[in-house]
Amino acid sequence: MTETPLATTAAVDTYAFLSSVLAGIAQPVWVVDPAGEIRFTNPAAIAALGYDDAAELEGKPSHETIHYKHPDGTPYPVEDCSMLRPRRTGETIHSDEDWFVRRDGTMFPVEYWSAPIQTPTGRGAVVAFTDIEERRRLAQMTRERDIAEARATEARAGQRRIIEAGDAARARLARDLHDGAQQQFLNTLLHLRRTEQKWTTEPEQAKDLVGRAVGEAQSGIEGLRELAAGIHPAILTTRGLAAALYVLTGRLPFRVELDLAQIPLPPAVEASVYFFCSEALTNVTKHAKADVARVTTVMEDGHLTIQISDNGIGAASNPAAGGFAALTDRMAALDGTLEVTTTPSRGTTLTARLPLAPGPTNQG
Numbered sequence: 001m002t003e004t005p006l007a008t009t010a011a012v013d014t015y016a017f018l019s020s021v022l023a024g025i026a027q028p029v030w031v032v033d034p035a036g037e038i039r040f041t042n043p044a045a046i047a048a049l050g051y052d053d054a055a056e057l058e059g060k061p062s063h064e065t066i067h068y069k070h071p072d073g074t075p076y077p078v079e080d081c082s083m084l085r086p087r088r089t090g091e092t093i094h095s096d097e098d099w100f101v102r103r104d105g106t107m108f109p110v111e112y113w114s115a116p117i118q119t120p121t122g123r124g125a126v127v128a129f130t131d132i133e134e135r136r137r138l139a140q141m142t143r144e145r146d147i148a149e150a151r152a153t154e155a156r157a158g159q160r161r162i163i164e165a166g167d168a169a170r171a172r173l174a175r176d177l178h179d180g181a182q183q184q185f186l187n188t189l190l191h192l193r194r195t196e197q198k199w200t201t202e203p204e205q206a207k208d209l210v211g212r213a214v215g216e217a218q219s220g221i222e223g224l225r226e227l228a229a230g231i232h233p234a235i236l237t238t239r240g241l242a243a244a245l246y247v248l249t250g251r252l253p254f255r256v257e258l259d260l261a262q263i264p265l266p267p268a269v270e271a272s273v274y275f276f277c278s279e280a281l282t283n284v285t286k287h288a289k290a291d292v293a294r295v296t297t298v299m300e301d302g303h304l305t306i307q308i309s310d311n312g313i314g315a316a317s318n319p320a321a322g323g324f325a326a327l328t329d330r331m332a333a334l335d336g337t338l339e340v341t342t343t344p345s346r347g348t349t350l351t352a353r354l355p356l357a358p359g360p361t362n363q364g
């Protein structure tokens, strides 16, 4: 058998050879004997532990020299220490994080491996460690940056939610004002204009129109009061949608036929349907020159359909802003749609379709 050059070297040369290998590597390494005394340290370990010379460490009890306290200053009893256990058990120990003490008493965090090793006096342990101060600092910085970023994102999202909630509330208020009180004051104005025309020629009718104007103005004020209090039209809460629509349509200067599905609706839907009818019927009053209008609600396939048609001039247009746009928004807010069909001289039909969640509130 041919012997390798290393195997033919005398034991003392092997020691010198391995010492010089360990002297050349950056990883700190030391060896303890079966009694737990330091027998060898490489230059990287000497420097990391804050010593000048191997002689200062060799022969010293390992635990009591570099491992005798915790970072908070409390003592670390040798019985609790597993780093030198490989001497007794033959196992290899790895620790992600531990703390070593330098000569001047300061401490630094380490990751270490401790493995059994045969020494001239029996089984000892060889310990290799890495100073992880920089790694911990980077990890801490990354954690802090992640936390700061998460907080900033959360703060931005919070701000956006507040702005969106504010916008939504303002938009809802604007729609409710437009479709509610504003329409009633408009009707007041229309009645008063017609009163003016009939004042001398048809005093009886003029008197009747003044009565209507007063009624509309009172309703408008009532609507404003209710909006200011942040509630839906009181009649909706006290008497329901059908009653509210009878009162609303009873005041109009043309005939209105009502054909309403007898179904309980969620309050938000009831209010939306009410304001939808209010705006659509005011449009009929203002623009259609109709003598009859029809309001129907039908519940089918989990959808509520509300239709308002008139037999007027049929000149409805659907501009981006104004009453129709607000109606489209009102329906979209409930995941619904609005369709406007208008035929010259034949009239206009508004069809709104709202999905209703299944449940006891929408069973007909």
Ligand SMILES: Nc1ncnc2c1ncn2[C@@H]1O[C@H](COP(=O)(O)OP(=O)(O)OP(=O)(O)O)[C@@H](O)[C@H]1O
Pocket: 283, 284, 286, 287, 288, 310, 312, 313, 314, 315, 316, 317, 318, 319, 321, 322, 323, 324, 325, 347, 348
């Ligand atoms: N039933 C209808 N019959 C005939 N024309 C209509 C009818 N409804 C609406 N219009 C026409 O369509 C236009 C758009 O209606 P919309 O409700 O958006 O605005 P508006 O009633 O003029 O103003 P606002 O509702 O903002 O006070 C009206 O200006 C009118 O010319």
Ligand SMILES: [Mg+2]
Pocket: 279, 282, 283, 322, 323, 324
């Ligand atoms: Mg309008």
